Amino acid sequence: MNIGIEPNLTAAEEPAPLTPRQIMRRRARKHRSLMIGAGIILVLAFIALFAPLLAPHDPFVQSLGKRMLPPVWVQGGNWDYLLGTDQNGRDYLSRLIYGAQVSMVIGIGAATIGLLIGVTLGVLAGYFGGWVDHAVSFLLTAQLALPGLLLAMALVFIIGPSVWVVIGIIGVLHWTYYLVVTRSATQRIRQLDFVAAASASGATSRQIIWHEILPNLISQIIVIFTFELGIAILAEASLSFLGVGIQPPTPSWGLMIAEGKAMMFYRPWLVILPGICLFVLVIGANLMGDGLRDITAPEGRN
């Protein structure tokens, strides 16, 4: 026997256990669709943020002499206007780049407003239960019974369209998912012993909610936020397409599809290009949401 040569491997050389965050990071890195989704969102966010630097032309300058130029790969295309121009002779690529700005701002803004409303109501309902829960559940039922797009159209029509109004209305109409998830998660967490321990140490309800419950909801909230981002972007596009969202000349992908639809059969790129942009952005948001849900889900975690 090789006494003294073989090292002791029982206790000293165990790899140190990982923090929950490290485990999550490892799972994230292995999750391909999460990486793709996050990549798409990051690239589009970058484009939106640096739109003035990236756009080759001013998206608002009209030039009637250069109306409806085709993209560069179609006969008659022009390297000056990579993706061609629209009915008013504005550079389509520049308008798409600025359109990313509108989509991002509205998506993030609306999803944040929904988050604030939904999480507040959900945590209160889940934590206090009783009549608070009944009241919130009634609100939820009422909200689910309303036809969302119709109501949004009516509201925008009454208040008058602007970016901020659109953000506000989409946000106010998209909080139900947050509420359902945070309410049931809060109901579960408030039964756990660490909440009882906190209240035995004299913590008030407010302190328990902020310090014990909310930190445990963060991963769920992030997941829903990502999904709601995609939903809000589509909602904005629908409103703009119907003419009650973003108003011209602000470049919005939905509005661009609406403006191009008259020429759809002769100049299909006017509709296809913003359509692709929307598709890629929403797919990115959904992939990211799916991935985040997978890596934060407790089942399958060791």
Next chain:
Amino acid sequence: MAPLLEIRNLSVSLELPNARLHAVRGATVSLDRGQTLGIVGESGSGKSMTALALMRLLPRGAEVNLDRLAFDSQDLTAVPDAVFAREILGRRMAMIFQEPMTSLNPVYTIGRQLTEASVRQGVLSAKVAHQRAIALLDRTGIPDPAGRMSQYPHQLSGGQRQRVMIAMALMMEPELLIADEPTTALDVTVQAQILELLAGLQCEMGMAMILISHDLAVVSEHTDRVAVMYGGEMIEEGRAAEVMAAAKHPYTQALLKAIPRMDGPPVKLAAIPGTVPSTTSIPKACIFASRCDFVRDVCRSGRPPVQGSDEHWRRCILGETELATQRQASPVAAMVRKAVEASTAPVIEARDIVQVFQSRRGLFGPKKEIRAVDGVNLTLKRGETLALVGESGSGKSTLARVMLGLSLPTSGSVLMRGKTLGGMSPRERAALVQPVFQDPYSSLNPRRTLAEIIVRPLELRGDGNSQTRLARVREVMDMVRLPQRLIHNYPAQLSGGQRQRVAIARALVTSPEALVCDEPTSALDVSVQAQILNLLTDLQANLGLSCLVITHDMGVVHQIANRVAVMLKGKLVEEGSTDAVLNHSSHEYTRTLLAAAPRFRAEETRLEFSGHE
């Protein structure tokens, strides 16, 4: 004759996020027809994985390696999964799981679940299966078996569900029954009945049985042979009585000494230091070396040899004579249970507590009332440990919540140091009494580091500044013997015992006068339970704490309590000093509880104690 089941050199490894866990290594099992084998081990010892590997029920990503796996002389490694599921699983080998609440499907009737497998496989006709199911339900002691067939699982109690599970496993008369912790989730009195039932059925039907448990006493009472597992390896195997009476591996010996006993004077438990090592690499030395009292250099450098006969072997370097001297060498300090005088001032007094829960079916449904606690008077005196004993549903945890001030009683009052709880601010109350909960996995916020968790009560009180608070945290961590290096770790990185220490540290950080511990050790392994019980006893002696300990384990009561109160259906049925209640209980229910507690046979007890005198 060839054995019914033969497993040679079974290894199971599992995929973890950061490594491969070698959960079982080189396990060898041999079981004759009609024989019972107990597999004992603490959590993480690989005992369940061994059974799951045999039943092909391992989680995804698990890898199995073995030299031989034969059932009734048939090589099982050559049997494809589909054939195995059709011809062996359920028919010739059946398994009972730990959790009766979740192992029955809530949307199907008992009858359907009992008969489904046998009818679908064409073993029994629907009519015969129905009759057999009724007969088995009757045999397992379920009243009105024919009527039960059309009931759903939620209409049955936990014990009854476990009986249904047993009946289900026996439907096709298997030759081998594997019971994985069949009674761990049940009350003590029910536990005893189920184990009796299993033993009786095993005898009647002449089947072989593998009983997996963390409880040495349970296994020793009900099996012929015992295999002890530690860290994924089988380290000792022999006749049950012999292993209990003359354990030959230092781990088994230590485990036996860590169990609180109900006979003789309470002695300080010989806790095994440290925790079970996780086996993410294949160990090249003795797996127990890091916790062994008798460790030598050889143990750390190479695999220990297998010694002894086939009848009783162990994987340890120590010889017979060394073992005998070692067993006598470890002294056991007797502890004196202080008698608490009747005149001692009370810390918490509960007077005529009634707690009624009301529930409604839906918004307008009829009201239902449950009297969880029904007119209880209970006093916790200064410096004593009062054990509150009862089965689940007896209202003991509800009473504890009331005495903690976490919920207001329907009527009655709680006095802390003579002041009523209602007139107290939460902070005042927090300085008097603090809780320690059962489940160390849910009692710590998973998103906070250890330092944040322990310091929180001080922050809530606004005591001192961040530096004095941190100093106090370090002080309390020393008190509960938590290593300082863990201070910035998250609960997920700690073991169960360490977490329970954190919970105790959090309770102690504000220097309360009393602790209310709700089953503080029942979620822990035996060796860790001993550490925590010793810790609680020490803390109480050093700090003059008063403790209310809720438990269902009579051994724990005997170990730490000065006085005992017994609860049944919301009422206090007996109260008195520990010796009086354990030895001369006046209430029948207490006697039932005592009789049901698993214990070691008298002969072994004598052997164990003669060594120390």
